Amino acid sequence: MSMNVYGIRAIYKFEMARTGRTLMQSIAWPVISTCLYFIVFGTAIGGRLGEIEGVSYGAFIIPGLIMLSLLSESISNASFGIFFPKFSGTIYEVLSAPVSAFEVVAGYVGAAATKSVIIGILILITARFFVDYDIAHPFWMFGFLILTAVTFSMFGFIIGVWADDFQKLQIIPLMVITPLTFLGGAFYSINMLPEFWQKVTLFNPVVYLISGFRWAFYGIADVNVGVSLAMTLLFLFACMTAVWWIFRTGYKIRT
Amino acid sequence: MQAIISVKGVGKTYAGGFTALKSVDLDIQRGEIFALLGPNGAGKTTLISIICGIVNPSIGRITADGHDIQRDFRAARSKIGLVPQELSTDSFESVWATVNFSRGLFGKAPNPEYIEKILRQLSLWDKKDSKIMALSGGMKRRVMIAKALSHEPSILFLDEPTAGVDVELRRDMWEMVRGLRKSGVTVILTTHYIEEAEEMADRIGVINHGELVLVEDKHTLMRKLGKKQLAIQLQNPVSTLPESLHAFTLEVADEGNQLIYTFDTQREHTGIAELLRALNQQGIEFKDLHSSESSLEEIFVNLVHQNQNERQLVG
Numbered sequence: 029m030s031m032n033v034y035g036i037r038a039i040y041k042f043e044m045a046r047t048g049r050t051l052m053q054s055i056a057w058p059v060i061s062t063c064l065y066f067i068v069f070g071t072a073i074g075g076r077l078g079e080i081e082g083v084s085y086g087a088f089i090i091p092g093l094i095m096l097s098l099l100s101e102s103i104s105n106a107s108f109g110i111f112f113p114k115f116s117g118t119i120y121e122v123l124s125a126p127v128s129a130f131e132v133v134a135g136y137v138g139a140a141a142t143k144s145v146i147i148g149i150l151i152l153i154t155a156r157f158f159v160d161y162d163i164a165h166p167f168w169m170f171g172f173l174i175l176t177a178v179t180f181s182m183f184g185f186i187i188g189v190w191a192d193d194f195q196k197l198q199i200i201p202l203m204v205i206t207p208l209t210f211l212g213g214a215f216y217s218i219n220m221l222p223e224f225w226q227k228v229t230l231f232n233p234v235v236y237l238i239s240g241f242r243w244a245f246y247g248i249a250d251v252n253v254g255v256s257l258a259m260t261l262l263f264l265f266a267c268m269t270a271v272w273w274i275f276r277t278g279y280k281i282r283t
Numbered sequence: 284m285q286a287i288i289s290v291k292g293v294g295k296t297y298a299g300g301f302t303a304l305k306s307v308d309l310d311i312q313r314g315e316i317f318a319l320l321g322p323n324g325a326g327k328t329t330l331i332s333i334i335c336g337i338v339n340p341s342i343g344r345i346t347a348d349g350h351d352i353q354r355d356f357r358a359a360r361s362k363i364g365l366v367p368q369e370l371s372t373d374s375f376e377s378v379w380a381t382v383n384f385s386r387g388l389f390g391k392a393p394n395p396e397y398i399e400k401i402l403r404q405l406s407l408w409d410k411k412d413s414k415i416m417a418l419s420g421g422m423k424r425r426v427m428i429a430k431a432l433s434h435e436p437s438i439l440f441l442d443e444p445t446a447g448v449d450v451e452l453r454r455d456m457w458e459m460v461r462g463l464r465k466s467g468v469t470v471i472l473t474t475h476y477i478e479e480a481e482e483m484a485d486r487i488g489v490i491n492h493g494e495l496v497l498v499e500d501k502h503t504l505m506r507k508l509g510k511k512q513l514a515i516q517l518q519n520p521v522s523t524l525p526e527s528l529h530a531f532t533l534e535v536a537d538e539g540n541q542l543i544y545t546f547d548t549q550r551e552h553t554g555i556a557e558l559l560r561a562l563n564q565q566g567i568e569f570k571d572l573h574s575s576e577s578s579l580e581e582i583f584v585n586l587v588h589q590n591q592n593e594r595q596l597v598g
Contacts, residue, residue, distance in 0.1 A: 032357070034386075049375055117367075117371055124335040273364070283298075283338050
Protein backbone atom coordinates (compact mmCIF):
# COMPACT_ATOMS: atom_id res chain seq x y z
CA MET A 29 0.00 0.00 0.00
CA SER A 30 1.35 3.44 -0.89
CA MET A 31 1.37 6.50 1.32
CA ASN A 32 -1.78 7.09 3.37
CA VAL A 33 -2.63 10.52 1.99
CA TYR A 34 -6.17 10.37 3.42
CA GLY A 35 -4.63 9.74 6.83
CA ILE A 36 -2.38 12.79 6.60
CA ARG A 37 -5.31 14.86 5.40
CA ALA A 38 -7.53 13.63 8.24
CA ILE A 39 -5.01 14.64 10.91
CA TYR A 40 -4.27 17.94 9.18
CA LYS A 41 -7.96 18.80 8.81
CA PHE A 42 -8.68 17.79 12.40
CA GLU A 43 -5.90 20.05 13.71
CA MET A 44 -6.92 22.96 11.51
CA ALA A 45 -10.52 22.55 12.70
CA ARG A 46 -9.24 22.89 16.27
CA THR A 47 -7.77 26.26 15.28
CA GLY A 48 -11.13 27.24 13.85
CA ARG A 49 -12.81 26.42 17.18
CA THR A 50 -10.28 28.48 19.13
CA LEU A 51 -9.80 31.46 16.85
CA MET A 52 -9.32 33.93 19.69
CA GLN A 53 -6.59 31.87 21.31
CA SER A 54 -4.96 30.61 18.13
CA ILE A 55 -4.97 33.61 15.84
CA ALA A 56 -6.34 36.75 17.47
CA TRP A 57 -4.24 36.75 20.63
CA PRO A 58 -0.82 36.49 18.91
CA VAL A 59 -1.81 39.35 16.62
CA ILE A 60 -3.13 41.50 19.49
CA SER A 61 -0.02 40.90 21.60
CA THR A 62 2.17 41.87 18.63
CA CYS A 63 0.18 45.08 18.24
CA LEU A 64 0.93 45.83 21.88
CA TYR A 65 4.65 45.30 21.26
CA PHE A 66 4.49 47.68 18.33
CA ILE A 67 2.66 50.30 20.36
CA VAL A 68 5.07 50.07 23.31
CA PHE A 69 8.41 49.35 21.64
CA GLY A 70 7.86 50.51 18.09
CA THR A 71 5.89 53.72 18.57
CA ALA A 72 6.25 54.89 22.19
CA ILE A 73 9.89 53.93 22.89
CA GLY A 74 11.08 53.37 19.33
CA GLY A 75 10.14 56.94 18.41
CA ARG A 76 12.89 58.15 20.75
CA LEU A 77 15.50 55.72 19.37
CA GLY A 78 17.55 56.35 16.26
CA GLU A 79 17.90 54.05 13.27
CA ILE A 80 19.77 50.77 13.56
CA GLU A 81 21.99 50.13 10.57
CA GLY A 82 19.80 52.44 8.47
CA VAL A 83 16.48 50.89 9.53
CA SER A 84 13.96 52.64 11.80
CA TYR A 85 13.56 50.91 15.17
CA GLY A 86 9.89 50.18 14.52
CA ALA A 87 10.74 48.38 11.27
CA PHE A 88 13.84 46.76 12.80
CA ILE A 89 11.83 44.81 15.39
CA ILE A 90 9.32 43.38 12.87
CA PRO A 91 11.35 40.23 12.03
CA GLY A 92 12.04 39.64 15.72
CA LEU A 93 8.39 40.04 16.67
CA ILE A 94 7.30 37.67 13.93
CA MET A 95 9.93 35.15 15.10
CA LEU A 96 8.77 35.54 18.71
CA SER A 97 5.22 34.55 17.76
CA LEU A 98 6.33 32.02 15.17
CA LEU A 99 8.46 30.07 17.64
CA SER A 100 5.99 30.10 20.52
CA GLU A 101 2.96 29.35 18.32
CA SER A 102 4.71 26.56 16.38
CA ILE A 103 5.73 24.89 19.61
CA SER A 104 2.43 25.32 21.42
CA ASN A 105 0.28 24.25 18.46
CA ALA A 106 2.25 21.11 17.69
CA SER A 107 2.88 20.14 21.30
CA PHE A 108 -0.80 20.51 22.24
CA GLY A 109 -1.82 18.70 19.06
CA ILE A 110 -0.09 15.48 20.07
CA PHE A 111 -0.27 15.93 23.85
CA PHE A 112 -4.06 16.22 24.03
CA PRO A 113 -4.83 12.87 22.33
CA LYS A 114 -2.33 11.28 24.74
CA PHE A 115 -4.03 13.02 27.66
CA SER A 116 -7.59 12.20 26.58
CA GLY A 117 -6.81 8.69 25.36
CA THR A 118 -7.86 9.28 21.76
CA ILE A 119 -4.27 8.54 20.67
CA TYR A 120 -5.35 4.87 20.46
CA GLU A 121 -6.91 5.64 17.10
CA VAL A 122 -3.76 7.09 15.56
CA LEU A 123 -1.68 4.21 16.95
CA SER A 124 -4.01 1.57 15.57
CA ALA A 125 -4.42 3.24 12.17
CA PRO A 126 -2.42 2.32 9.06
CA VAL A 127 -0.38 5.52 9.22
CA SER A 128 3.40 5.63 9.29
CA ALA A 129 5.48 7.84 11.59
CA PHE A 130 6.15 10.18 8.67
CA GLU A 131 2.43 10.53 7.95
CA VAL A 132 1.57 11.23 11.59
CA VAL A 133 4.28 13.89 11.80
CA ALA A 134 3.29 15.35 8.42
CA GLY A 135 -0.30 15.75 9.67
CA TYR A 136 0.42 17.26 13.07
CA VAL A 137 3.52 19.28 12.16
CA GLY A 138 2.04 20.37 8.84
CA ALA A 139 -1.05 21.78 10.55
CA ALA A 140 0.94 23.47 13.33
CA ALA A 141 3.35 25.01 10.81
CA THR A 142 0.46 26.22 8.63
CA LYS A 143 -1.12 27.99 11.59
CA SER A 144 2.20 29.59 12.52
CA VAL A 145 2.82 30.81 9.00
CA ILE A 146 -0.70 32.29 8.89
CA ILE A 147 0.00 34.09 12.18
CA GLY A 148 3.36 35.30 10.84
CA ILE A 149 1.71 36.74 7.74
CA LEU A 150 -1.04 38.35 9.83
CA ILE A 151 1.60 40.01 12.03
CA LEU A 152 3.39 41.20 8.91
CA ILE A 153 0.15 42.74 7.64
CA THR A 154 -0.62 44.23 11.07
CA ALA A 155 2.86 45.81 11.21
CA ARG A 156 1.96 47.81 8.11
CA PHE A 157 -0.52 49.78 10.21
CA PHE A 158 2.30 50.91 12.52
CA VAL A 159 5.46 51.25 10.41
CA ASP A 160 6.68 51.30 6.81
CA TYR A 161 8.96 48.50 5.75
CA ASP A 162 10.30 46.83 2.63
CA ILE A 163 11.17 43.21 2.09
CA ALA A 164 14.51 42.96 0.29
CA HIS A 165 14.40 39.21 -0.33
CA PRO A 166 10.74 38.04 -0.35
CA PHE A 167 11.63 34.51 -1.43
CA TRP A 168 14.06 34.08 1.44
CA MET A 169 11.66 35.78 3.85
CA PHE A 170 9.04 33.14 3.08
CA GLY A 171 11.73 30.48 3.02
CA PHE A 172 12.88 31.33 6.55
CA LEU A 173 9.29 31.73 7.73
CA ILE A 174 8.26 28.27 6.52
CA LEU A 175 11.51 26.57 7.52
CA THR A 176 11.38 27.99 11.05
CA ALA A 177 7.68 27.14 11.41
CA VAL A 178 8.28 23.53 10.34
CA THR A 179 11.39 23.14 12.51
CA PHE A 180 9.80 24.50 15.67
CA SER A 181 6.54 22.68 15.05
CA MET A 182 8.59 19.52 14.98
CA PHE A 183 10.30 20.63 18.18
CA GLY A 184 6.84 21.22 19.67
CA PHE A 185 5.77 17.74 18.59
CA ILE A 186 8.73 16.33 20.54
CA ILE A 187 7.75 18.36 23.62
CA GLY A 188 4.16 17.14 23.29
CA VAL A 189 5.33 13.52 23.22
CA TRP A 190 7.69 14.08 26.14
CA ALA A 191 5.23 15.97 28.36
CA ASP A 192 3.22 13.95 30.88
CA ASP A 193 1.28 16.91 32.22
CA PHE A 194 0.29 20.46 31.34
CA GLN A 195 3.17 21.97 33.33
CA LYS A 196 5.77 20.10 31.30
CA LEU A 197 3.96 21.18 28.16
CA GLN A 198 4.48 24.84 29.08
CA ILE A 199 7.86 24.71 30.72
CA ILE A 200 10.14 24.71 27.66
CA PRO A 201 8.26 27.37 25.66
CA LEU A 202 8.04 29.65 28.70
CA MET A 203 11.32 28.97 30.47
CA VAL A 204 13.59 28.35 27.50
CA ILE A 205 12.24 29.58 24.18
CA THR A 206 10.80 32.95 25.25
CA PRO A 207 13.99 34.06 27.11
CA LEU A 208 16.16 32.87 24.21
CA THR A 209 14.02 34.86 21.78
CA PHE A 210 14.13 38.01 23.87
CA LEU A 211 17.90 37.62 24.25
CA GLY A 212 18.35 36.55 20.63
CA GLY A 213 18.19 40.01 19.10
CA ALA A 214 14.43 40.35 18.64
CA PHE A 215 14.53 43.93 19.91
CA TYR A 216 18.17 44.88 19.30
CA SER A 217 21.17 44.13 17.15
CA ILE A 218 23.69 41.98 18.96
CA ASN A 219 26.34 44.43 17.72
CA MET A 220 24.92 46.81 20.35
CA LEU A 221 26.10 44.45 23.12
CA PRO A 222 29.55 44.53 24.80
CA GLU A 223 32.02 42.32 22.97
CA PHE A 224 31.94 39.55 25.62
CA TRP A 225 28.14 39.24 25.49
CA GLN A 226 28.23 39.29 21.69
CA LYS A 227 30.28 36.08 21.88
CA VAL A 228 28.02 34.54 24.54
CA THR A 229 24.95 35.39 22.47
CA LEU A 230 26.29 33.32 19.59
CA PHE A 231 25.50 30.21 21.68
CA ASN A 232 21.83 31.19 21.48
CA PRO A 233 20.38 29.36 18.46
CA VAL A 234 17.54 31.87 18.12
CA VAL A 235 20.09 34.55 17.18
CA TYR A 236 20.65 32.78 13.89
CA LEU A 237 16.95 32.52 13.13
CA ILE A 238 16.24 36.19 13.80
CA SER A 239 19.39 37.33 12.05
CA GLY A 240 18.64 35.36 8.91
CA PHE A 241 15.02 36.50 8.89
CA ARG A 242 16.03 40.14 9.36
CA TRP A 243 18.50 39.81 6.50
CA ALA A 244 15.61 38.67 4.27
CA PHE A 245 13.78 41.90 5.18
CA TYR A 246 16.49 44.54 5.16
CA GLY A 247 19.68 42.90 3.95
CA ILE A 248 21.31 43.44 7.37
CA ALA A 249 22.37 40.59 9.63
CA ASP A 250 24.18 39.96 12.93
CA VAL A 251 25.67 36.75 11.54
CA ASN A 252 26.29 35.54 8.00
CA VAL A 253 23.01 34.47 6.36
CA GLY A 254 24.57 31.21 5.20
CA VAL A 255 25.39 30.38 8.82
CA SER A 256 21.82 31.26 9.83
CA LEU A 257 20.42 28.94 7.19
CA ALA A 258 22.84 26.17 8.14
CA MET A 259 21.95 26.47 11.85
CA THR A 260 18.23 26.35 11.10
CA LEU A 261 18.70 23.27 8.92
CA LEU A 262 20.89 21.70 11.60
CA PHE A 263 18.15 22.18 14.21
CA LEU A 264 15.58 20.78 11.78
CA PHE A 265 17.77 17.74 11.26
CA ALA A 266 18.19 17.30 15.04
CA CYS A 267 14.40 17.44 15.50
CA MET A 268 13.85 14.96 12.66
CA THR A 269 16.33 12.59 14.27
CA ALA A 270 14.57 12.89 17.63
CA VAL A 271 11.18 12.23 16.03
CA TRP A 272 12.59 9.23 14.16
CA TRP A 273 13.93 7.89 17.48
CA ILE A 274 10.56 8.48 19.20
CA PHE A 275 8.72 6.37 16.65
CA ARG A 276 11.44 3.76 16.48
CA THR A 277 11.43 3.20 20.22
CA GLY A 278 7.78 4.09 20.85
CA TYR A 279 8.99 6.55 23.52
CA LYS A 280 5.97 7.64 25.59
CA ILE A 281 3.65 6.77 22.70
CA ARG A 282 3.62 3.04 22.20
CA THR A 283 4.64 0.88 25.18
CA MET B 284 -10.24 -22.86 7.31
CA GLN B 285 -7.49 -20.22 7.45
CA ALA B 286 -7.51 -18.17 10.63
CA ILE B 287 -8.23 -14.47 10.08
CA ILE B 288 -6.10 -13.68 13.12
CA SER B 289 -3.19 -15.83 14.08
CA VAL B 290 -1.37 -15.20 17.36
CA LYS B 291 1.81 -17.23 17.82
CA GLY B 292 3.78 -17.19 21.05
CA VAL B 293 2.91 -13.60 21.85
CA GLY B 294 4.11 -12.27 25.19
CA LYS B 295 4.43 -8.87 26.77
CA THR B 296 6.73 -7.83 29.59
CA TYR B 297 6.74 -4.11 30.40
CA ALA B 298 9.89 -2.11 31.10
CA GLY B 299 9.21 -2.34 34.85
CA GLY B 300 9.40 -6.14 34.65
CA PHE B 301 5.66 -6.84 34.88
CA THR B 302 4.60 -9.67 32.58
CA ALA B 303 1.12 -8.97 31.29
CA LEU B 304 1.02 -11.77 28.74
CA LYS B 305 2.86 -15.08 28.58
CA SER B 306 3.37 -16.74 25.21
CA VAL B 307 -0.20 -16.78 23.96
CA ASP B 308 -1.22 -18.87 20.93
CA LEU B 309 -4.62 -18.19 19.47
CA ASP B 310 -6.36 -18.54 16.11
CA ILE B 311 -9.53 -16.59 15.38
CA GLN B 312 -11.59 -18.07 12.57
CA ARG B 313 -13.03 -15.95 9.80
CA GLY B 314 -16.60 -14.85 10.43
CA GLU B 315 -16.89 -16.03 14.02
CA ILE B 316 -17.78 -14.18 17.18
CA PHE B 317 -15.06 -14.89 19.69
CA ALA B 318 -15.43 -13.90 23.33
CA LEU B 319 -12.37 -13.41 25.48
CA LEU B 320 -13.21 -13.76 29.15
CA GLY B 321 -11.04 -13.09 32.14
CA PRO B 322 -10.94 -11.21 35.42
CA ASN B 323 -9.57 -7.68 35.69
CA GLY B 324 -5.87 -7.50 34.85
CA ALA B 325 -5.90 -10.94 33.19
CA GLY B 326 -4.33 -9.60 29.98
CA LYS B 327 -7.40 -9.25 27.73
CA THR B 328 -6.84 -5.60 26.84
CA THR B 329 -3.07 -6.12 26.46
CA LEU B 330 -3.68 -8.88 23.93
CA ILE B 331 -6.16 -6.76 21.98
CA SER B 332 -3.86 -3.73 22.13
CA ILE B 333 -0.97 -5.76 20.73
CA ILE B 334 -3.06 -7.10 17.85
CA CYS B 335 -4.30 -3.59 17.04
CA GLY B 336 -0.81 -2.04 17.14
CA ILE B 337 -1.20 0.08 20.27
CA VAL B 338 1.25 -1.98 22.33
CA ASN B 339 4.40 -3.62 21.00
CA PRO B 340 4.75 -7.33 21.80
CA SER B 341 7.92 -8.44 23.60
CA ILE B 342 7.91 -11.74 21.74
CA GLY B 343 5.82 -13.57 19.18
CA ARG B 344 4.18 -12.96 15.85
CA ILE B 345 0.68 -11.95 14.80
CA THR B 346 -0.96 -11.91 11.41
CA ALA B 347 -4.28 -10.29 10.54
CA ASP B 348 -5.90 -11.61 7.37
CA GLY B 349 -2.50 -13.00 6.40
CA HIS B 350 -0.58 -9.74 6.98
CA ASP B 351 2.10 -9.50 9.65
CA ILE B 352 0.99 -6.72 12.02
CA GLN B 353 4.49 -5.28 12.26
CA ARG B 354 6.15 -5.84 8.88
CA ASP B 355 2.96 -5.25 6.89
CA PHE B 356 1.22 -2.95 9.35
CA ARG B 357 -0.68 -0.91 6.77
CA ALA B 358 -2.49 -3.87 5.25
CA ALA B 359 -3.03 -5.53 8.66
CA ARG B 360 -4.38 -2.45 10.45
CA SER B 361 -6.65 -1.42 7.60
CA LYS B 362 -8.58 -4.67 8.19
CA ILE B 363 -9.12 -4.00 11.89
CA GLY B 364 -11.57 -1.79 13.74
CA LEU B 365 -11.27 -1.24 17.47
CA VAL B 366 -13.76 -0.06 20.05
CA PRO B 367 -11.69 0.48 23.18
CA GLN B 368 -12.90 0.01 26.71
CA GLU B 369 -12.52 3.66 27.69
CA LEU B 370 -14.87 6.24 26.22
CA SER B 371 -12.04 8.23 24.65
CA THR B 372 -13.60 10.75 22.33
CA ASP B 373 -12.84 14.18 20.95
CA SER B 374 -15.39 16.01 23.08
CA PHE B 375 -15.48 19.18 20.99
CA GLU B 376 -15.94 17.47 17.63
CA SER B 377 -19.29 16.70 16.03
CA VAL B 378 -20.34 13.09 15.51
CA TRP B 379 -20.17 13.51 11.74
CA ALA B 380 -16.66 15.03 11.84
CA THR B 381 -15.19 12.45 14.19
CA VAL B 382 -16.52 9.46 12.24
CA ASN B 383 -15.25 10.93 8.97
CA PHE B 384 -11.90 11.61 10.64
CA SER B 385 -11.61 7.92 11.52
CA ARG B 386 -12.39 6.86 7.96
CA GLY B 387 -9.72 9.18 6.58
CA LEU B 388 -7.17 8.11 9.18
CA PHE B 389 -7.58 4.51 8.04
CA GLY B 390 -6.80 5.53 4.47
CA LYS B 391 -10.28 5.43 2.98
CA ALA B 392 -11.64 8.02 0.56
CA PRO B 393 -14.61 10.04 1.88
CA ASN B 394 -17.92 8.22 1.49
CA PRO B 395 -20.77 10.24 3.02
CA GLU B 396 -23.38 7.63 2.00
CA TYR B 397 -21.61 4.87 3.91
CA ILE B 398 -21.10 7.07 6.99
CA GLU B 399 -24.78 7.99 6.87
CA LYS B 400 -25.69 4.29 6.70
CA ILE B 401 -23.62 3.50 9.81
CA LEU B 402 -24.99 6.45 11.74
CA ARG B 403 -28.54 5.43 10.88
CA GLN B 404 -27.88 1.81 11.89
CA LEU B 405 -26.56 2.99 15.23
CA SER B 406 -29.43 5.45 15.72
CA LEU B 407 -27.00 8.35 15.60
CA TRP B 408 -28.21 10.07 12.46
CA ASP B 409 -30.26 12.71 14.25
CA LYS B 410 -27.22 13.44 16.45
CA LYS B 411 -24.75 13.81 13.57
CA ASP B 412 -24.23 17.53 14.15
CA SER B 413 -24.15 17.28 17.95
CA LYS B 414 -20.89 17.72 19.76
CA ILE B 415 -19.76 14.51 21.38
CA MET B 416 -19.56 16.16 24.79
CA ALA B 417 -23.32 16.72 24.62
CA LEU B 418 -24.10 13.00 24.21
CA SER B 419 -24.99 10.46 26.87
CA GLY B 420 -22.59 7.63 27.78
CA GLY B 421 -24.55 5.15 25.69
CA MET B 422 -24.55 7.47 22.68
CA LYS B 423 -20.80 8.01 23.06
CA ARG B 424 -20.35 4.24 23.02
CA ARG B 425 -22.30 4.13 19.74
CA VAL B 426 -20.05 6.86 18.33
CA MET B 427 -17.01 4.74 19.23
CA ILE B 428 -18.54 1.83 17.33
CA ALA B 429 -19.34 4.06 14.36
CA LYS B 430 -15.72 5.25 14.31
CA ALA B 431 -14.46 1.67 14.41
CA LEU B 432 -16.75 0.69 11.53
CA SER B 433 -16.10 3.81 9.45
CA HIS B 434 -13.36 2.20 7.35
CA GLU B 435 -15.32 -0.99 6.64
CA PRO B 436 -13.08 -3.38 8.64
CA SER B 437 -13.35 -7.15 8.27
CA ILE B 438 -12.24 -7.67 11.89
CA LEU B 439 -13.83 -5.80 14.78
CA PHE B 440 -12.50 -5.74 18.33
CA LEU B 441 -14.96 -4.76 21.02
CA ASP B 442 -13.27 -4.27 24.37
CA GLU B 443 -16.00 -4.40 27.02
CA PRO B 444 -18.55 -2.98 24.57
CA THR B 445 -21.50 -2.89 26.92
CA ALA B 446 -19.77 -1.76 30.12
CA GLY B 447 -21.98 0.85 31.74
CA VAL B 448 -24.63 0.52 29.08
CA ASP B 449 -28.32 0.09 29.89
CA VAL B 450 -30.16 -3.15 29.12
CA GLU B 451 -31.94 -1.82 26.04
CA LEU B 452 -28.77 -0.53 24.43
CA ARG B 453 -26.99 -3.75 25.33
CA ARG B 454 -29.64 -5.74 23.44
CA ASP B 455 -29.33 -3.32 20.51
CA MET B 456 -25.59 -3.86 20.45
CA TRP B 457 -25.94 -7.62 20.51
CA GLU B 458 -28.28 -7.31 17.56
CA MET B 459 -25.79 -5.08 15.78
CA VAL B 460 -22.93 -7.53 16.41
CA ARG B 461 -25.00 -10.39 15.00
CA GLY B 462 -25.75 -8.21 11.97
CA LEU B 463 -22.06 -7.55 11.49
CA ARG B 464 -21.29 -11.24 11.64
CA LYS B 465 -23.94 -11.87 9.02
CA SER B 466 -22.21 -9.35 6.77
CA GLY B 467 -18.95 -11.28 7.14
CA VAL B 468 -17.22 -9.30 9.89
CA THR B 469 -15.23 -11.30 12.42
CA VAL B 470 -15.94 -10.02 15.93
CA ILE B 471 -13.70 -10.44 18.94
CA LEU B 472 -15.09 -9.14 22.18
CA THR B 473 -13.94 -9.03 25.74
CA THR B 474 -16.56 -8.87 28.38
CA HIS B 475 -17.26 -9.17 32.06
CA TYR B 476 -20.83 -10.08 31.30
CA ILE B 477 -20.86 -13.83 30.92
CA GLU B 478 -24.43 -13.52 29.74
CA GLU B 479 -23.09 -11.54 26.81
CA ALA B 480 -20.64 -14.26 25.80
CA GLU B 481 -23.26 -16.92 26.34
CA GLU B 482 -25.72 -15.00 24.21
CA MET B 483 -23.44 -14.15 21.30
CA ALA B 484 -20.16 -16.01 21.08
CA ASP B 485 -19.38 -18.98 18.87
CA ARG B 486 -16.18 -19.70 20.75
CA ILE B 487 -14.87 -18.68 24.13
CA GLY B 488 -11.32 -18.05 25.30
CA VAL B 489 -10.55 -17.74 28.99
CA ILE B 490 -7.48 -15.75 29.96
CA ASN B 491 -6.06 -15.48 33.47
CA HIS B 492 -2.76 -14.07 34.73
CA GLY B 493 -1.61 -13.50 31.14
CA GLU B 494 -2.19 -17.12 30.12
CA LEU B 495 -4.84 -18.44 27.80
CA VAL B 496 -6.40 -21.09 30.03
CA LEU B 497 -8.61 -22.55 27.32
CA VAL B 498 -10.23 -21.91 23.97
CA GLU B 499 -13.36 -23.87 23.21
CA ASP B 500 -16.57 -23.86 21.23
CA LYS B 501 -19.21 -22.36 23.52
CA HIS B 502 -21.58 -25.33 23.39
CA THR B 503 -18.75 -27.85 23.78
CA LEU B 504 -17.43 -25.88 26.74
CA MET B 505 -20.80 -25.88 28.41
CA ARG B 506 -21.24 -29.55 27.69
CA LYS B 507 -17.77 -30.47 28.91
CA LEU B 508 -17.55 -28.37 31.98
CA GLY B 509 -21.19 -27.74 32.70
CA LYS B 510 -22.85 -29.67 35.50
CA LYS B 511 -26.51 -30.45 35.83
CA GLN B 512 -28.30 -30.52 39.13
CA LEU B 513 -31.55 -32.17 40.08
CA ALA B 514 -33.36 -30.63 43.02
CA ILE B 515 -35.69 -33.09 44.77
CA GLN B 516 -38.32 -31.50 46.96
CA LEU B 517 -39.21 -33.93 49.79
CA GLN B 518 -42.58 -34.57 51.39
CA ASN B 519 -40.98 -34.84 54.82
CA PRO B 520 -37.61 -33.47 55.89
CA VAL B 521 -34.65 -35.80 56.44
CA SER B 522 -31.80 -35.24 58.88
CA THR B 523 -29.31 -37.84 57.63
CA LEU B 524 -29.04 -39.88 54.45
CA PRO B 525 -29.39 -43.67 54.63
CA GLU B 526 -26.30 -45.76 53.82
CA SER B 527 -27.73 -46.93 50.49
CA LEU B 528 -27.79 -43.35 49.15
CA HIS B 529 -24.12 -42.63 49.87
CA ALA B 530 -23.16 -43.84 46.38
CA PHE B 531 -24.92 -40.80 44.89
CA THR B 532 -23.45 -37.26 45.00
CA LEU B 533 -26.26 -35.94 47.12
CA GLU B 534 -26.44 -32.85 49.24
CA VAL B 535 -29.10 -32.11 51.84
CA ALA B 536 -30.46 -28.58 51.55
CA ASP B 537 -33.27 -26.36 52.76
CA GLU B 538 -33.16 -27.75 56.32
CA GLY B 539 -33.64 -31.30 55.07
CA ASN B 540 -36.54 -30.47 52.78
CA GLN B 541 -34.50 -30.76 49.60
CA LEU B 542 -31.93 -33.12 48.12
CA ILE B 543 -29.54 -31.81 45.44
CA TYR B 544 -28.17 -34.38 43.05
CA THR B 545 -25.25 -33.24 40.86
CA PHE B 546 -24.45 -35.23 37.73
CA ASP B 547 -22.22 -35.00 34.70
CA THR B 548 -24.05 -34.07 31.49
CA GLN B 549 -21.51 -36.02 29.41
CA ARG B 550 -22.14 -39.36 31.07
CA GLU B 551 -24.43 -41.71 29.20
CA HIS B 552 -26.23 -42.74 32.38
CA THR B 553 -27.10 -39.86 34.61
CA GLY B 554 -28.11 -42.13 37.48
CA ILE B 555 -31.42 -40.34 38.00
CA ALA B 556 -33.53 -43.47 37.57
CA GLU B 557 -31.36 -45.41 40.06
CA LEU B 558 -31.54 -42.55 42.56
CA LEU B 559 -35.31 -42.30 42.36
CA ARG B 560 -35.60 -46.10 42.81
CA ALA B 561 -33.29 -45.98 45.84
CA LEU B 562 -35.35 -43.16 47.39
CA ASN B 563 -38.48 -45.22 46.86
CA GLN B 564 -36.90 -48.27 48.49
CA GLN B 565 -35.95 -46.15 51.51
CA GLY B 566 -39.49 -44.80 51.75
CA ILE B 567 -38.37 -41.21 51.11
CA GLU B 568 -41.22 -39.53 49.28
CA PHE B 569 -40.85 -36.49 47.10
CA LYS B 570 -43.31 -33.94 45.77
CA ASP B 571 -41.35 -32.08 43.06
CA LEU B 572 -38.32 -32.40 40.79
CA HIS B 573 -36.40 -29.57 39.12
CA SER B 574 -33.24 -29.80 36.99
CA SER B 575 -30.83 -26.93 36.17
CA GLU B 576 -27.63 -26.51 34.15
CA SER B 577 -24.45 -24.56 35.03
CA SER B 578 -24.30 -21.15 33.46
CA LEU B 579 -21.24 -20.00 31.59
CA GLU B 580 -20.58 -17.72 34.54
CA GLU B 581 -20.28 -20.68 36.91
CA ILE B 582 -18.02 -22.45 34.42
CA PHE B 583 -15.85 -19.35 34.12
CA VAL B 584 -15.58 -18.89 37.89
CA ASN B 585 -14.65 -22.55 38.31
CA LEU B 586 -12.02 -22.31 35.60
CA VAL B 587 -10.42 -19.22 37.06
CA HIS B 588 -10.39 -20.74 40.56
CA GLN B 589 -8.99 -23.99 39.22
CA ASN B 590 -6.26 -22.06 37.41
CA GLN B 591 -5.46 -20.09 40.57
CA ASN B 592 -5.28 -23.27 42.67
CA GLU B 593 -2.94 -24.86 40.13
CA ARG B 594 -0.74 -21.78 40.21
CA GLN B 595 -0.62 -21.86 44.00
CA LEU B 596 0.32 -25.53 43.96
CA VAL B 597 3.10 -24.90 41.42
CA GLY B 598 4.23 -21.84 43.40
